[in-house]
Amino acid sequence: MTTSHSRRNFLKMGMAGASVLPFLRAMPAAAQGSDTLVIVTGQTINSLDLHRTGTNRPSYQVAVNCYDRLVSFGTKEAPGGGLSYDYDTIVPELAESWTVSDDGMTLTFKLKSNATFWDGSKVTAEDVKWSFERAVSVGGFPSVQMRAGGFLRPDQFAAIDEETFQITLDKPSKLSIPDLAVPVPFIINSTVAKANATEDDPWAMEYLHTTPAGSGAFKVLRWSPGEQLVYERNDDWVGGPLPAAQRVVVREVPSPATRRALIERGDVQMSFGIPDKDAAELAELDDVDVFSTPIENCMHCLCTNTQFEPFQDADVRKAVAYAVPYDDIFQAAAYGRGAPLWGGEAEITDTAWPRKTQYSTDLDKAKEHMAKSGYPDGFDVPLSINLGLASWMEPTALLIQENLAKIGINATIEKIPGANWRTAALVEKRLALHLENFGGWLNTPDYYFFWAYVEGNLFNSSNYRNDEVEALVEATLHMPVEDPAYAPNVIRMMEIALEDLPRIPLYQPALNVAANGSEGYEFWFHRQLDARPLAKV
Amino acid sequence: MASPSYPRLRAVLLRVAQSIPVVIGVVIISFLLTRALPGDPAVYFAGAAADEASIQEVRVALGLDKPLIQQFFIYVGDLLRGDLGQSISSGQSVASDLANRLPASLELTLTALILSCGIAIPLGILAATRPGSWVDHLCRVLVTAGVSLPTFFTGIVLIYVFYYLLGIAPSPIGRLDFIYLDPDRVTGFYLIDAALMGDWETWGGAAKQLVLPAITLALFTLAPIARMTRAAMLTALSSDFIRTARAAGLSNRKVLYGYAFRNAMLPVITTLGMVFSFALGANVLVEKVFAWPGIGSYAVEALVVSDYAAVQGFVLAMALLFVALNLVIDLLYTVIDPRIGFTSK
Structure with a gap:
């Protein structure tokens, strides 16, 4: 979207009152009133197309706000106040209804007949088919995420008629329908996209990068990369309840101190993704509402790499787990935001994950385990942290280093630049002792285990391998949670993982959002802004 | 001819x-x-x-x-072919990123420099003509404070006092409050573009946003200019030609501004060139604090994620800027002091 073009739209759409005031090019006072929300964030949106290579995480919010998926998740009360998406409830977005065949291999979706794109054209099954083919074909993260739901190839998608869309799976999976509600499989106006596709660019990546073409609740009014994104409500939206805000301005303010001043003064209605420290302090204020939602299926962990010889000794791993100063870390690194993951019962009776482990800080026990181990005199080990996440990793590492010294383990902190981290920690998996923060979008324990405890998978940065865990994950990953075998299997894998400790859970981090003059905030697993339910108060 | x-x-x-x-x-x-x-x-x-x-x-x-x-x-x-490549982190072409962000930085830096010259040069002259007086001491305090306070600190203090406590400064959220529209792009300098359109509402909005960051940067750049002006004026005032001029009965004003200051300007201009270059660098922190979409924060972010094209484009743009700056300063020398010529080389 070029600047001049969007300006014209802006004047045309939002400023009916402006024509009366020929000299005032500023928005009329009414526009600043109850229907415009201003939200500040420290992150930069670098593309309006999630499927494009190089699109960063903050940009996913465009896929959420401007595009629709077939289905979405419901809403529930969040722990720690506010609302949260509800993984267990699937609600319609563009699909009116859907059926799953008896063998679980064929999913048939009936589209809402009144659903239209912003240009007025009808949303058809062809659009859905094209969009899904795009998501599985472009490679990179979108295709990886599609694969998690069992969507691998374009030939799995079929448009039966204008309003009926069908997916054929290779095998039934409980992850398939939830994976259609994540931001990736969003539905694009394929007529517009194809008109702007070229031979080199069959998926119209260049065009959709700057010009969204969707049917979602908001249109992009203007986008100045590095500055702001302005959403304008799509009054014809049929995907859900019409947003209360006519216009939402997402302004990028890099300095957390400035963001804090803005939200405290009430000049902006929401500050998205604030540091834990600010969240703890702002929560004390009367007029600012702070939502600190523990991020589902996510843990901050201390990982012990099995390729490092001392960590092959079970007693050493337990000694480390008992030496970690959990509460100090939770207070110093997270300012008490999130959820503790220590000091629980050893016996596991439910499938909740992340869960409190049976470990807590106990230096005597740690010393006992060290004495029993093959390394009673301790050893030297590098403790690696990601400089890009230094705000929690650095204090955490220092506290761990201090306590490890008390049981004879001499840890030296190794700081790795953010650009190198992935290669060192996740691809080469060569970091002996390190901090890690994987979180799974699909909220089932087996999905977490698939990524973090199965040999060779990306987030298993400890090179962990346990034949029983491999078999259990294989068996449960696509099994419906209602299956009688599901809960025992999941409990068994948790028991093994917490006994073997390739990852020592520290705490469950929180996503912090401060609101001052807005309501309706809802937490999402993708940790980006969903502007649709927000309203000014 | x-x-x-x-x-x-x-x-x-x-x-x-x-x-x-x-x-x-x-x-x-x-x-x-x-x-x-x-x-x-x-x-x-x-x-x-x-x-x-x-x-x-x-x-x-x-x-x-x-x-x-x-x-x-x-x-x-x-x-x-004039193609600087595509920045991966911002998703735009490097040329368009630079075209958007360089004017923002230049507008801020130039405003700050004009402001700081407007204070530092008179202050330096006054301090030099009355050494040891209260003006001299004021100059010293200001200079020491300005150079020893880091810009992000000054910036946050200014925001805290003038925005958070007093509420007289506008929200520090960039070049224009969200209620205004960007002026039509001619130079990329909002003040100039808004003035060209005759849109004084937006001009006022842009000027308001500029005040605090410009003061922050001006405080930082004040020190070298004031010190250099004072030192150069002291040297000039104690030289023989000033004594001759005074002996010839020229007015104090003529001596001070006609002879002493003109001679003192050469080192001041040199300093100004240097100050301009490091002010563009020091911008990064000011840009972060005031959410200013400038070139400094762009370069730092590009560097962190190894965005090659953006970093190269930034370095090249800066190099060209400095070549141009040096040229301008050299030309200014010849205007100020006719004894300096190119022909001698």
């Missing part, structure tokens, strides 16, 4: 020609240095969940699978 301007024009062209090797050097060094940055951009931009195949796709798309020397020639070829 053209003789008075002809040697100067020739000198300018000579100067420009001399800067060509510098620019070539900058192109080579910036290319090599960015390649030496730690980290693999293909891995970074493929995203955390990407697999080996998709990383390879990204690598090919970025042209990073080719040998270094070939990458270099592709880069130079693109440069010659």
Whole structure:
């Protein structure tokens, strides 16, 4: 979207009152009133197309706000106040209804007949088919995420008629329908996209990068990369309840101190993704509402790499787990935001994950385990942290280093630049002792285990391998949670993982959002802004 | 007839020609240095969940699978066609990023410099004419404070006092409050563009946003200018030609501004050139605090994620800017002091 073009739209759409005031090019006072929300964030949106290579995480919010998926998740009360998406409830977005065949291999979706794109054209099954083919074909993260739901190839998608869309799976999976509600499989106006596709660019990546073409609740009014994104409500939206805000301005303010001043003064209605420290302090204020939602299926962990010889000794791993100063870390690194993951019962009776482990800080026990181990005199080990996440990793590492010294383990902190981290920690998996923060979008324990405890998978940065865990994950990953075998299997894998400790859970981090003059905030697993339910108060 | 301007024009062209090797050097060094940055951009931009195949796709798309020397020639070829490449982190072409962000930084830096010259030069002159007086002490305090307070600190204090406590400054959220629309783009300087449109509402909005960051940066740049003015004025005032002028009975004013100040201006201009360059660098922190979409924060972010094209484009733009700046300063010398000529070289 070029600047001049969007300006014209802006004047045309939002400023009916402006024509009366020929000299005032500023928005009329009414526009600043109850229907415009201003939200500040420290992150930069670098593309309006999630499927494009190089699109960063903050940009996913465009896929959420401007595009629709077939289905979405419901809403529930969040722990720690506010609302949260509800993984267990699937609600319609563009699909009116859907059926799953008896063998679980064929999913048939009936589209809402009144659903239209912003240009007025009808949303058809062809659009859905094209969009899904795009998501599985472009490679990179979108295709990886599609694969998690069992969507691998374009030939799995079929448009039966204008309003009926069908997916054929290779095998039934409980992850398939939830994976259609994540931001990736969003539905694009394929007529517009194809008109702007070229031979080199069959998926119209260049065009959709700057010009969204969707049917979602908001249109992009203007986008100045590095500055702001302005959403304008799509009054014809049929995907859900019409947003209360006519216009939402997402302004990028890099300095957390400035963001804090803005939200405290009430000049902006929401500050998205604030540091834990600010969240703890702002929560004390009367007029600012702070939502600190523990991020589902996510843990901050201390990982012990099995390729490092001392960590092959079970007693050493337990000694480390008992030496970690959990509460100090939770207070110093997270300012008490999130959820503790220590000091629980050893016996596991439910499938909740992340869960409190049976470990807590106990230096005597740690010393006992060290004495029993093959390394009673301790050893030297590098403790690696990601400089890009230094705000929690650095204090955490220092506290761990201090306590490890008390049981004879001499840890030296190794700081790795953010650009190198992935290669060192996740691809080469060569970091002996390190901090890690994987979180799974699909909220089932087996999905977490698939990524973090199965040999060779990306987030298993400890090179962990346990034949029983491999078999259990294989068996449960696509099994419906209602299956009688599901809960025992999941409990068994948790028991093994917490006994073997390739990852020592520290705490469950929180996503912090401060609101001052807005309501309706809802937490999402993708940790980006969903502007649709927000309203000014 | 053209003789008075002809040697100067020739000198300018000579100067420009001399800067060509510098620019070539900058192109080579910036290319090599960015390649030496730690980290693999293909891995970074493929995203955390990407697999080996998709990383390879990204690598090919970025042209990073080719040998270094070939990458270099592709880069130079693109440069010659005026194509600075595509920034991966911002998703825009580097040329358009620079065109958007450079004016923002320049507007801020120039406003700050004008402000700081407006304070520092009179202050330096006053301090030099009355050494040891309260003006001199004030000058010293201001200079010490200005140089010892880091800009992000001054910025946050100013926001705290004038925005948070007093509420007289506008929200520090960038170049324009969200209620205004950007003025039509001519120069990219909001103050100039808004004035060209005759849109004084927006002009006022842009000016208001500029006040606090400009003061922050001005406080920082005050010190060297004031110190240099004072020192240069003291030297000039104690020289023989001033004594002669005073003995000849010239008015105090004429002596001070006609002779002493004009001679003192040379080192001041030199300092100004240096201050301008480090102010553009120091901008980064001011930009972060005031959410100013400038070039400094752009370069830092690009550097962190190994965004080669953006870093190279930034370095090149800065190099060209400094070549131009040096040229302007050299020309100013000849205007101020006719004894300095190009012909002597």
